[in-house]
Amino acid sequence: MRTFEFEWHAERGLSWTGEADFEPDLVLFFGERATVAQGACFRALREAFPEARIVGCSTGGQFNAEVITDERVLAVAVKFHHARVDLATINSSDFPDSEACGRALAQSLRRPDLKAVLVISDGLQVNGSKLVAGLTQGVGPGVVVSGGMAGDGTLFENTIVAANAPGCSGAIAAIGFFGSGFEVRTGSAGGWxxxxxxxxxxxxxxxxxxxxxxxxxxxxxxxxxxxxxxxxxxxxxxxxxxxxxxxxxxxxxxxxxxxxxxxxxxxxxxxxxxxxxxxxxxxxGSFDRLIEGAADAARQSAAPEDEVSGLSVLISCIGRRLLMGQRAVDEVDAAAEELARNHAMIGFYSYGEISPHSGSGFCQLHNQTMTVFSIYERAARIS
Amino acid sequence: MHKLFKKQLEQARLSDGTHDIARLAELVSAAYEESDRDRRRTDRSMELMIQELDSFNLGLQQSVDQRTAELAIATSTINATLSNVDQGIVMIDPDGRVSVFNRRFIEFSGLQPEDCENKPFFRDLVDKMLAQGEFARMGSEFQLWAAKVAHKPGNRVFERTRPNGAVLRVQTKRMANGGEVRVLSDITDLARRRQEVETIRRELEETIENVSQGIMKIGPDKKVEFFNSRVVELLGLPPTLLRAGMPFEELLEYQIGAGEFDNMGQDFIEFVRSGGVALANQSYERRRPNGIILDIHTIVLPDGGAVRTFADVTEARSRELRLERAEAEFRSLFENSIVGIYRSAMDGTQLRANPAFARLNGYESEAELLEHASSLAHNWYVDPDRRDEFAAIMARDGRTTDFVSEVYRMKTGEKIWISEAAWIVRDAEGRPLYYEGMVIDATDRKRAESEIEHLALHDMLTSLPNRTLFLEKLTNSIATNRKGQEVAVLCLDLDHFKDVNDTMGHDSGDVLLRMAARRLTRAVPAHGMAARFGGDEFAVILPDLRDRDTVVQLAKRLVRALSMPYRIRGKRVFVGASVGVAIAPTDGNDAQELLKKADIALYRAKRDGRGTYAFFDPGMTAALLARREVEQDLRRAIQNDEFVLFYQPIIDLEHNEPAAYEALIRWKHPEKGMLPPAYFIDIAEESGLILQIGEIALRQACATFAKLPGGKQVSVNLSPIQFRNHQLAVSVINALAMAGLPPHRLILEITESVLLTDDTRTLEILRQLRLLGVQIALDDFGIGHSSLSYIQKFPFDKIKIDRSFVQDTDDGTMNMAIRRAILGLGQDLSVDVVVEGVETTQQRDMLIFEGARFAQGYLFGKPEPASIVFGEEYSVESMRRVA
Incomplete structure (x- = not known):
């Protein structure tokens, strides 16, 4: 797996410097609602990565190992050696209820070698619990389902999801990971x-x-x-x-x-x-306990030692950021410290986290947690 | 430097590297603010937690208080309970001391309350109990154990018997703190019941083992739980096959394998295999291959198990079969019997009837009978009292045979006679259940009986009452007519009836008698009676006699009626009638006597000239009575064969030897001795009995002479009366034929009087006889109306000169002249002359002198029996034997 982390800025454009032989399978990007809704960002990404599956959403703030930001759009591009990626997209307005949405997504992804699904959903028009129920039921046991609900800062007005298209509200994107030679680990904890x-x-x-x-x-x-x-x-x-x-x-x-x-x-x-x-x-919640929770979630999804490459997507609840204020950086830092430094990391503050329960393993919609989705690949030569 | 502050510095740094102090201050202030808020929230949450804790504590305290109060109540309850429970309880603390005990413990241990107070060591208490003999009944081993082990804490259960016989169960439980609770329960009743249950169980086991049935219990898991040895025996299983816990299916498989059900068909085997036989309540029989029939019952128990029983019903079935056959046989007898068989309730309600009984009552079937005649009790018997008589006999004897009654044929109402044999059927206690009986139609028998009765009292020929009935009626009439009324008895006979019999034969005689009987019956009033005593003897009773004239009228009417001509076989026949009358009570009150007197009167009437009547008159002479008696005696003598012939030789003077013998009849009277003809011939002739007597003489003489050697002749006298019988010639021929005597050896002697009446007919008979070869002699010639014309009229073979012409009398010359004239006449006519009455040799010599050839008299021999004359072998008795 090869990964590149970069930014997009309305004035400065992509911070992507480019690499000749790098054609990523998947590009993830997170930004504030107005930016994602605008479409300029997506067009820039599509131009840069014409073959990639590009998925993004509006948030309550996005972060990586370095920074928590509202203004900048953070993105990551991934090229897998083993895993194959497919994308299913629907709009919830086309379905009678959220559970049906989940079943429809699962239907389009369900193949014998489906290992994991990362779902990014509209955060306000979709009932996350029902979505998860439909999705997990559809893909069956043994398939890891994780992800989160898009955010809208502290406004709770409208959320946007972009999936191989400029963003729109009501959309749900489900990224399927197929094949072998890779491992998905998830973690979820609150600290409350x-x-x-x-x-x-x-x-x-x-x-x-x-x-x-x-x-x-x-x-x-x-x-x-x-x-x-x-x-x-x-x-x-x-x-x-x-x-x-x-x-x-x-x-x-x-x-x-x-x-x-x-x-x-x-x-x-x-x-x-x-x-x-x-x-x-x-x-x-107290600052220290929440920070500890974030670290715990990251630990759960941390890589086995011999993994050579990896990507972690961290989804934390907007409530945590509001509670912790400036101290939110401590949460991100604590999580980042648990993850390998040479692995890619990207995250956003959400209106809901989707992850297998740390105790029961049963996938559920969570609130107020730090949820981590990590995918690891061994080196190509090893496999 | 604080990590946050470092971040804040970064955020406040301007592009030229300096810091925006205002921005920094804002950030720092905000951070403080956030920290404060975090602290406040922490405080708030602490506060909330404390509140929660306080409220929790408060709840806890309340809880504790409440529990404490509850505990106090519980403790007092427990204490109260402890002292009131039936169990003895003692608690021993970890040190081995008694901490708690109750009243019952004291009671059950034989200790005193003070023994247990002040926390004594339990061990000491056990020792004390030992010393007091509390365990005496438990044996030394137990006591040893009690001394060493029993007081130590542990989890045990044991039972012991107290000295007073009470049984205790002691249960010890070690507690977590090392102490012990010991509970003593009085299980005396339980132990006794257990003993009883054990006894019952053993008895049950023995019973089950010893019943004739096989019993097997199958558990809900379809395994054999128990069974008795009879199962093994009845099923013919190997001794070790069946065992408790064995799957029932295994038994079935064994049986199928052993061919146990081969005779029951594949369906049954499938049924068995499917487990069907063990799943439902059912009963069935099956025949084992060895022929034993098993009756198998399965009862499913509520728990899903089942009890199965096997009974050997081979004998019962075979008995049933035999019973069925016997029943069928008896049913066949019942159904096909021609004797009616019934069963009725004691009140007469009909319960069963066989076809014959139904038919007897005019019904087609038993059902029809029971439908239409449900009870025969009271309307069956023509005489309703018969039912009561029947019930009385049954009550008295329990049975009856040949109970003959007249009953109604129920369907038609026709009267019939039946004979019943009936008996009471009783239950085991002897109480009557019902009647059973057999009935036959006795109508024919009854008719026959009444016919016999009729015959016994009536004359067969005329159907008139006979002498017996007549006497009965007469006796009754006399008895019931004592009140001044008279009863007349009339005796009748028909004059000349014997002539009808003789000339026209007995058949015609019978016809005449029947006609006479009818006339008689018509002539006699309804309240009287006409009877026939035999022959032509009739009698009539006329009771309730008001005056003699009535009798006279009746007698006249009778004579007139009976004297009217009879038309028999186309011929007019005339007979007359004579009537003798006796009247009770004038002539006596005894029936026999009256009858006799009437008979005498009849005799008189006949002597008076027939065709008339006569009343008995006490003046009637004793001679008449004697004659009547002689006549009756003669009738008897004929029946009893009391007549014998004596023989007197007729001597041929020329050769001085018997040429023939004259047969002379004698009556050997049982009381009066040997009687000569003079005693009875007149009466015999008068009564006509001479015909039979003459015939007897003829036969006897012929028979004797047929056997006698030498060809001598026998001479038999005939009465003039005999010539009135047209059958005389036939009688003679019969006598000769029966004896085998040549006719020329028979001489028939007649007197002149024979020729006096109707000589033409008499002469005709004589000629017929003579044609046969029989010789005819004229007897007693020379006396009476003797006339030479008679000799002229008929060519006699012999003439017998009466004895008076031989006797020496005053008129001897006259006699000698007549004698010599007759002898001369005989010579001239070539007729043998026999001189009778020769008693002396002078007389004989004279006769020889006079040329007489044949003589008869005492000189030559008196009339004597054949046995004397001819020898013993010719006695009457011998002759009869030969005959």
């Missing part, structure tokens, strides 16, 4: 601490929560937050996510971030489903 009693979700509808233990959920939540934080809702809600778990199948616990509140009906909208009957527990 639970506290307080475990409560039961007694009334909900998809990702809207109404009641916990038979009481209005918002009232309960606000009591916990305290007057200062309540003032800043829903933004401050990012800082106090809920951990939910299925009591009938313990160990599949996921973190859910608040996206919106409705004081009139006392409901809270989360970045993922809140199934009735599951338990919910309040979480809190």
């Amino acid at each position: 601490d639970v506290f307080g009693p475990r409560r039961r979700i007694t009334k909900s509808s998809a990702n809207v929560l109404f009641e916990l233990d038979g009481k209005p959920a918002l009232e309960l939540y606000e009591r916990y937050l305290g007057a200062d934080e309540v003032r800043d809702l829903p933004g401050s809600g990012l800082l106090f996510p809920l951990r939910i778990d299925d009591p009938d199948a313990p160990g599949n616990d996921v973190v859910r971030t608040i996206l919106a509140i409705d004081r009139e009906v006392g409901s809270m909208t989360f970045a993922g489903d809140m199934p009735e009957g599951w338990t919910a527990q309040l979480m809190r």
